[in-house]
Amino acid sequence: MSTLPDVAFTWKWHEPSTVPADELTATWADLEITVGSETPLTTVEDPVAGTVRPYTTGSLYPLAEWIAFHWWSLQADARPGTQISQLRFAYRNGVGDQRGSWWVRSRRHTLRAAGGGFRWPDAMIVPEGRQTRIVWMPDGVPARRPGPRHVARGNAVVGSEALAAALRGFVDAVVARLADWGITGTPLQREWAELGATDPAEEAFCRAAARLGLDPYTEAGPYAADIVRTVRELPEPMATDFLNGVAPQRVADRLRWVERAREVAGQGGQAHPAITELRELSADIRATFQAPDRLDNAWHLGYELARRVRAWAGTADTERFETDTLLTHHVEPVPYVDRGLVGYGTRTGAGGPVLVSNRTFTERPRRFLEARALCHFLFEHGPEFLIAAAHTHRQHIARGFALELLAPARGVAERLGDPRALVTAEDVEQIAEDYGAGTIVVEHQLDNQLLAQDFRWEPIVPTVFRPVRYPKGAGR
Structure with a gap:
């Protein structure tokens, strides 16, 4: 059985410098987010101090609020997977960093959108069903703003239930911290309490609406009847694929x-x-x-x-x-x-x-x-x-x-002769033509398999044909 990496949120609270504290100062902490053995996605380089640390420092309230208000999207909306595929920044050993600006991506899935005046890692969280993909990238060079910068890069798939448990535990801890300091009535606390009171029927609707790319509470109203009809008329898993694909x-x-x-x-x-x-x-x-x-x-x-x-x-x-x-x-x-x-x-x-x-x-x-x-x-x-x-x-x-x-990966490697050498656009087009496949099919095979660190390929030793030597004057 394939074992997926664990995802963990680890934090160390700072004591507020002012009393009474507000929601930002009460939840000030060092936060480390790890996915298996990968470099923590919160890894920060401080060019002034000349240090690299595995955690980021700031108020955890904005991040917890972002998780709570986008809970159903993080659980069920697979649509931003198209952005990962199109922008092609998910391939660690592939074409490199071609992200474009983070704000053109879905803010419901991009960690940096948590904002609150803090610079969070440039990471995307996209559910794919029982699994969820997490992709994180370093800040660009040269830096657009002075100060510490995130330097980690990773692309991992984790269990969706395990991720939900980690997110839930993190938000619970922030909400408890607010209560410990006598802070009540924040948007986070109200939203989290309402989520906790969700009954099974409402949860099913919320997940279906999220798969359609909608916020269940603010955007799904005009489409509620269609959502209910889809779930009623299409069996699973057809309904899930339908909702994740249709406008x-x-x-x-x-x-x-x-x-x-x-x-x-x-x-x-x-x-x-x-x-x-x-x-x-x-x-x-x-x-x-x-x-x-x-x-x-x-x-x-x-x-x-x-x-x-x-x-x-x-x-x-x-x-x-x-x-x-x-x-x-x-x-x-x-x-x-x-x-x-x-x-x-x-x-x-x-x-x-x-x-x-x-x-x-x-x-x-x-x-x-x-x-x-x-x-x-x-x-x-x-x-x-x-x-x-x-x-x-x-x-x-x-x-x-x-x-x-x-376009089998080993067949593509055989046609190239040496997949580790430079591959030109003409090579890709010729192979695609021979296989009757799109050029993007061959490109994906190169990115996902042939250029992967664990790809093993040994070229077939060609047969050596020795020239036939005819006796002098013999007919040929």
């Missing part, structure tokens, strides 16, 4: 599209014999992914599943895999470009395994979509699924599968 104003329209897609796909058909065989072959991966107590990396499970499918098909790592032989692909168009909800699929459609997409795709993106659908056919417990832009645990295993099925 709030499109919910009713996209629910109607799912109904039409179901009609197009039909029902009652038999699964393709090959799909049945592959499901048996991948039963252990499916069980691992679905087990509630397992926290294995979804991308790595996708890679392993793709390798098994290629081996089953007898397709070498350097060869193109045909995606359309195991499914039927239909198009049920929408009158606008919708990147949030891309497709619907069922393993038991009228013609067997069926994929229905919302528009006609050119070859390369079509093949990637079909590869994602094939993965869902193999690991889903139920027959139906959605393919969405959501960065959830389920969508990640399908993306990892599609990357490795279309």
Whole structure:
């Protein structure tokens, strides 16, 4: 079983310099935030003192208030995962620091937005289902402001329940500190008390609204009926992927599209014999992914599943895999470009395994979509699924599968000859063309696998052909 790193908040209170104290001075402390054995994301360099320390110093009240007011987003909203993917600052051994300014990212997930006059680490917290990704980056150089600067860099996945417990314990401690100093009626205390009184039905609504990218208390009102309808009409996990991918104003329209897609796909058909065989072959991966107590990396499970499918098909790592032989692909168009909800699929459609997409795709993106659908056919417990832009645990295993099925990391390395050498844009385009995959597929394989520190690859020793020596005057 994969063991995820622990996340911990450790603090040491300072005694207030003034009495009576307000909420800022009463909660002044040294704070260290650690994720496993990674460099603490609170690591600070003080250029004046010439020191580096693992903690930051300031009032913990603003950070606790930020956690409380964005509690449901931190628990359920996977949408900022798109920002991590697009900005491409999450790859520790990849393309480097291309973040752009922190304030263009979601303030509900960016720790620095806690503000309060304090400079918090530039970190993002994005839930992906049972797991939550935490990415933190050092302050830019040269520094935009004088004084101490955060210098740590990390990219880790932690258990969502463990993170929620750590966040809850931290806020509880700040609230208790306020009470110890006789401070009452702060926004933090009121918000935290209301969260603690949330009943199960309200919590379910709040999580659903957060998945839609909304604050449940201030923004979800106009969409409440659509949220309730989604949870009622779509089974889990379809509802989670749907809400994490669809725009709030499109919910009713996209629910109607799912109904039409179901009609197009039909029902009652038999699964393709090959799909049945592959499901048996991948039963252990499916069980691992679905087990509630397992926290294995979804991308790595996708890679392993793709390798098994290629081996089953007898397709070498350097060869193109045909995606359309195991499914039927239909198009049920929408009158606008919708990147949030891309497709619907069922393993038991009228013609067997069926994929229905919302528009006609050119070859390369079509093949990637079909590869994602094939993965869902193999690991889903139920027959139906959605393919969405959501960065959830389920969508990640399908993306990892599609990357490795279309452009296997070892095959890409073999085609490059030496993946550690300089790779040009022309190299990427040629490999993508040979595999029938998008250039971004090859780039992701380079970033995520070939450039990873633990990637192991040994080149195949080429066969040495010795020239044939003909006797003088012999015909050739």
